[in-house]
Amino acid sequence: MRLSLRTRPELEIAWSPKRARTRLSIWWLLRHLLSIGLMHAAVLLTVYFLLLLGDALFTSYAIVLRDAVFVSYVAQLGWLQRMASDIKAAIACVVGLSALLQMLLFLWRFFLD
Amino acid sequence: MRVWQADLAFHFANAARAVGLGLAAVAWASALSNEAQQNPDIRTAVQVAAAIVGVAISQFLTRLPPSATVVDLLQPFEKDILAVAREYARGDAEQMAFLVARIAARAAVHIRRGAVIPARAADRRAWLRALAQVAAD
Numbered sequence: 001m002r003l004s005l006r007t008r009p010e011l012e013i014a015w016s017p018k019r020a021r022t023r024l025s026i027w028w029l030l031r032h033l034l035s036i037g038l039m040h041a042a043v044l045l046t047v048y049f050l051l052l053l054g055d056a057l058f059t060s061y062a063i064v065l066r067d068a069v070f071v072s073y074v075a076q077l078g079w080l081q082r083m084a085s086d087i088k089a090a091i092a093c094v095v096g097l098s099a100l101l102q103m104l105l106f107l108w109r110f111f112l113d
Numbered sequence: 114m115r116v117w118q119a120d121l122a123f124h125f126a127n128a129a130r131a132v133g134l135g136l137a138a139v140a141w142a143s144a145l146s147n148e149a150q151q152n153p154d155i156r157t158a159v160q161v162a163a164a165i166v167g168v169a170i171s172q173f174l175t176r177l178p179p180s181a182t183v184v185d186l187l188q189p190f191e192k193d194i195l196a197v198a199r200e201y202a203r204g205d206a207e208q209m210a211f212l213v214a215r216i217a218a219r220a221a222v223h224i225r226r227g228a229v230i231p232a233r234a235a236d237r238r239a240w241l242r243a244l245a246q247v248a249a250d
Contacts, residue, residue, distance in 0.1 A: 032124070036128070042125065046129075090160070091132075093164065098168045102131065
């Protein structure tokens with residue numbers, strides 16, 4: 001079977017992002033905005049969990065080496081407790097900012113691309 | 114992998130990258146302003162600016178998710194598509210170009226309708242052969 005050259009532009013449909021765009025509905029848009037929010041919540045929880053893990057590891061280390069002179073673990077734990085809320089608030093701010101920017105840029109690309 | 118899974122993975126990767134970069138920028142700005150012995154107001158302003166710049170740069174370098182165009186999902190299998198098309202075309206270059214386009218278009222339609230892209234290379238080739246068989250008929 002011999003084909004004419006007119007069939008070749010079909011390749012553009014396959015690989016060109018502009019021509020291959022699927023039908024994008026409001027439902028699709030909302031689904032992605034929700035996904036962005038959920039994924040940022042997952043990232044926030046992951047970071048908090050890692051903080052908790054680090055704190056637990058440090059506490060274990062301090063308890064194990066409680067007799068060592070160079071480990072003033074009481075002071076260190078006090079410092080961690082004082083700083084924890086500040087650090088967590090800063091992390092939450094960065095995550096919130098990231099979610100906001102990702103949603104805004106997603107909407108911008110959705111309407112402009 | 115289904116399209117919605119690819120979308121979630123895409124959003125999670127973007128979020129993790131942006132948050133990681135933002136936190137690193139804040140930590141860096143905090144350490145620098147501490148070393149420079151700035152007052153707390155300036156340190157806070159520098160940290161906020163670092164977070165905004167870090168996150169904005171990371172987010173600006175992203176694109177639309179895979180379900181906007183399934184090109185991102187199909188292009189990694191370009192070699193498989195070409196191999197199957199070559200197999201069915203039997204040396205005819207025009208037939209091969211036609212088959213590549215048809216296979217890719219049919220694969221895109223199947224994926225949009227919820228088909229799962231086989232993870233194993235052998236299964237993927239079999240799936241593409243089935244699409245090629247329909248396209249060649």
